[in-house]
Amino acid sequence: MLVLITYDVNTEAPAGRKRLRKVAKRCVDHGQRVQNSVFECLLDAAQYAVLKAELTSLIDPALDSLRFYQLGNNYKSKVEHVGVHPPFEQDGLLLF
């Protein structure tokens, strides 16, 4: 299934910038960056649970925000893009 991950990490302090790098790195390992803090990940339920736990452990819940949107397996018709940097193919599938 396609899982959309969006995040806002508070980078006012150096610790926040460190968290941001870690969160972004973890997401890059599992999916496709489509915008600055927006990732699209093709994951099964188990992978999703693991990634969600990992990301949750990386943020400061008092300062940062993570959102997960499950778009299921039939996601192609649900995603539209306008403008620069069209999404790359995830696994040979064109995302829109």
Add this chain to the structure above:
Amino acid sequence: MLVLITYDVNTEAPAGRKRLRKVAKRCVDHGQRVQNSVFECLLDAAQYAVLKAELTSLIDPALDSLRFYQLGNNYKSKVEHVGVHPPFEQDGLLLF
């Protein structure tokens, strides 16, 4: 249906900052800001078409990026939030 709108607007130039304000304002008029550049909007198909066209007209497609994700009507189970600023109720419905 719930439509998720995410955007990256290039703000290197003053014109970009102006575009960003306009895009954000238009989204605020139609939905709930849940993260910096992430909005959740409850729209019917006609409203969605109008908003998409309006936002498309506001950005510079060579510099900026808009993404639309249609989560349908049964979105509650598809959205998860971790951390600060939990989403506010859209229309009396708790989003997670």
